[in-house]
Amino acid sequence: AQSVAQPEDQVNVAEGNPLTVKCTYSVSGNPYLFWYVQYPNRGLQFLLKYITGDNLVKGSYGFEAEFNKSQTSFHLKKPSALVSDSALYFCAVRLMNRDDKIIFGKGTRLHILP
Amino acid sequence: EAQVTQNPRYLITVTGKKLTVTCSQNMNHEYMSWYRQDPGLGLRQIYYSMNVEVTDKGDVPEGYKVSRKEKRNFPLILESPSPNQTSLYFCASSPAVGVNYGYTFGSGTRLTVV
Numbered sequence: 001a002q003s004v005a006q007p008e009d010q011v012n013v014a015e016g017n018p019l020t021v022k023c024t025y026s027v028s029g030n031p032y033l034f035w036y037v038q039y040p041n042r043g044l045q046f047l048l049k050y051i052t053g054d055n056l057v058k059g060s061y062g063f064e065a066e067f068n069k070s071q072t073s074f075h076l077k078k079p080s081a082l083v084s085d086s087a088l089y090f091c092a093v094r095l096m097n098r099d100d101k102i103i104f105g106k107g108t109r110l111h112i113l114p
Numbered sequence: 115e116a117q118v119t120q121n122p123r124y125l126i127t128v129t130g131k132k133l134t135v136t137c138s139q140n141m142n143h144e145y146m147s148w149y150r151q152d153p154g155l156g157l158r159q160i161y162y163s164m165n166v167e168v169t170d171k172g173d174v175p176e177g178y179k180v181s182r183k184e185k186r187n188f189p190l191i192l193e194s195p196s197p198n199q200t201s202l203y204f205c206a207s208s209p210a211v212g213v214n215y216g217y218t219f220g221s222g223t224r225l226t227v228v
Contacts, residue, residue, distance in 0.1 A: 009154075034216045036216070036219075041222075042221060042222070043118075043204055043219035043220050043221045043222050044157075044204065044206075044217075044219040045219070046216045046217075046218075049216055090156065090157065092216075094216070101147065101159055101162060101172065102147075102216070102217060104149075104156050104157040105156055106154065106155060106156035107156050
């Protein structure tokens with residue numbers, strides 16, 4: 001079955017430290033991968049995507065993600081965390097088949113400690 | 115401004131009383147979808163539509179109906195709501211099927227069924 005896994009329900013990071021939010025996927029064919037962020041009482045906002053090309057993709061708010069095909073991972077990273085980065089983060093994969101839908105992970109809550 | 119608009123933002127209703135959550139997008143997107151978000155379960159797809167008059171079931175369609183009579187609107191209908199449909203609902207849209215776009219999300223509708 002095609003799926004996306006976020007192994008950590010919550011990640012705590014001190015402000016100024018680097019952060020990583022993990023994501024692994026299981027899909028047939030080439031994956032189209034996304035990260036979304038959800039701030040309290042808001043909808044999901046697009047952060048970045050990997051379609052093809054350079055394995056390191058850069059997105060909004062200083063975030064980047066590294067695609068690793070051998071490990072089937074797409075971890076979200078930021079060199080220096082801000083308190084305002086505290087939010088719920090979702091990894092997602094778009095299935096390029098008849099359904100053409102996006103499957104989401106269960107989300108990881110990121111807490112940046114001042 | 116390009117956006118997906120959902121109404122209402124908050125709704126409290128009683129079991130069995132039919133309700134409709136509206137969703138409208140102004141980006142001429144062909145693909146629209148409804149998700150529900152529940153703690154620990156992430157986002158699960160309810161229904162989706164690849165174009166006008168074309169709808170299909172997602173992962174959790176039971177108890178819901180949708181229609182796509184025109185491109186911009188994709189209402190979610192609960193004919194006889196039950197307490198297990200208490201959730202946070204998101205509408206999303208995307209350009210044509212089969213391309214490497216993510217979704218644009220609405221701000222969400224928090225539904226409580228008592």
